[in-house]
Amino acid sequence: MAVGNVRRITDRVYLVGAIDWNRRLFDELIPLPEGTSYNSYLIEGSESSALVDAVDPTKTEELLVNLRGLGVEKIDYVVSNHAEQDHSGAIPAVLNEYPGAKVVTNRRCKEQLMELLLIPEERFIVVEDGGELSLGDRTLRFILAPWVHWPETMLTYLVEDRVLFTCDLFGSHLATSDLFARDRSGVYRAAKRYYAEIMMPFRKAIRGHLNKLEDLEIKTIAPSHGPIYDEPGFILDAYREWVSDEVKAEVVVAYVSMHGSTQAMVDRLIAGLLRDNRTVKPFNLTVTDVGELAMALVDAAGIVLATPTVLGGAHPSAVYAAYLVNALRPKLRFASLIVSYGWGGRAVEQLKGMLTNLRIELLDPVVVKGYPKEGDLEAVDRLAEEVSSRVGRSEGP
Numbered sequence: 001m002a003v004g005n006v007r008r009i010t011d012r013v014y015l016v017g018a019i020d021w022n023r024r025l026f027d028e029l030i031p032l033p034e035g036t037s038y039n040s041y042l043i044e045g046s047e048s049s050a051l052v053d054a055v056d057p058t059k060t061e062e063l064l065v066n067l068r069g070l071g072v073e074k075i076d077y078v079v080s081n082h083a084e085q086d087h088s089g090a091i092p093a094v095l096n097e098y099p100g101a102k103v104v105t106n107r108r109c110k111e112q113l114m115e116l117l118l119i120p121e122e123r124f125i126v127v128e129d130g131g132e133l134s135l136g137d138r139t140l141r142f143i144l145a146p147w148v149h150w151p152e153t154m155l156t157y158l159v160e161d162r163v164l165f166t167c168d169l170f171g172s173h174l175a176t177s178d179l180f181a182r183d184r185s186g187v188y189r190a191a192k193r194y195y196a197e198i199m200m201p202f203r204k205a206i207r208g209h210l211n212k213l214e215d216l217e218i219k220t221i222a223p224s225h226g227p228i229y230d231e232p233g234f235i236l237d238a239y240r241e242w243v244s245d246e247v248k249a250e251v252v253v254a255y256v257s258m259h260g261s262t263q264a265m266v267d268r269l270i271a272g273l274l275r276d277n278r279t280v281k282p283f284n285l286t287v288t289d290v291g292e293l294a295m296a297l298v299d300a301a302g303i304v305l306a307t308p309t310v311l312g313g314a315h316p317s318a319v320y321a322a323y324l325v326n327a328l329r330p331k332l333r334f335a336s337l338i339v340s341y342g343w344g345g346r347a348v349e350q351l352k353g354m355l356t357n358l359r360i361e362l363l364d365p366v367v368v369k370g371y372p373k374e375g376d377l378e379a380v381d382r383l384a385e386e387v388s389s390r391v392g393r394s395e396g397p
Helices: 057-069 091-097 107-117 184-213 233-243 261-275 290-299 316-328 347-352 374-392
Strands: 013-015 018-020 036-038 041-044 049-052 077-079 102-105 124-126 132-134 139-144 154-158 163-167 220-223 250-255 279-284 302-310 334-341 366-369
Touching (some): 018 057, 057 091, 077 091, 091 107, 107 124, 139 184, 184 233, 184 316, 250 261, 250 290, 250 316, 250 374, 261 279, 261 302, 261 334, 279 290, 290 316, 302 347, 302 374, 334 347
Parallel strands (some): 049 077, 077 102, 102 124, 163 220, 250 279, 250 302, 302 334
Antiparallel strands (some): 041 049, 132 139
């Protein structure tokens, strides 16, 4: 049986969504070590009411219980900022519960919702960028924000209360009893992980949308995952740093070793970088949480990917890592490869061909047959010097 949990944000805005304490995997892909939440917001105007975003289908009953607990007899509008099902999946049930409600969204999101949830066309009101909807003494303004992180995404601004409802933007997969972001370090880490895993491929688009928000007076940022920001400068400043072109003097070393050859070279590489006082973040791909790797890529100047050869190509874990790096498109400056093999293969060509989305300098790889000899380790030393030099150029004043 669902148990209600309604929390007041302002005198006219209520959090009516659900906390998913036990979910540990998102999209069958992204680990959720700290659970998540699906934030849905009820706005009460003097003439009309609006629900901003819904919840994941698995939490539909909790949303309805919350609305009933508030005594909500009528909802006039359901604002859908984003069609992805963790925010839209409960909309059909809400429309069934409140048959007079209309779904307010942009044209592209309307098309998605009709395709994904089979909502009939007559239930929609389509809005344009900058369009407004009056709730009486409250006004909703809609800001189209495509590719944050789907092409149909938009933001909703409650003008009088200066609340910006951002759906996935500024979100964090974090199940917490805190209504507002009070644990700054914990929220920062969760939000950075969320950005790394979901938002980083759209860094340049997000940077443009952040510039658009400069004209808004924002008192509160209300995302659809994680706690609410009643001091929005905290998350806005973090995002400005993450989406910038600036990198830190850090190098990621992502590797896998089967019989010790690759491990020996990785150890030598790390030792050389440490001698130069460089910040190194090593990840053994057989045990690494991919979210941790993604977070490290947000700021890193470069990456070295090290792998043995399996059936003529790179180890599958290294292939996955290369695919991930290419898909996330971090602001790396350079990359290199360390490859060990027994009788031959095409691991170097394979991995280089998987990094085509990145505008980076590819340093000469180190390729070793069998266990590394002294000459091979000296080649690793030269790579460490080259990496150290590149990382040093990324250091600030």
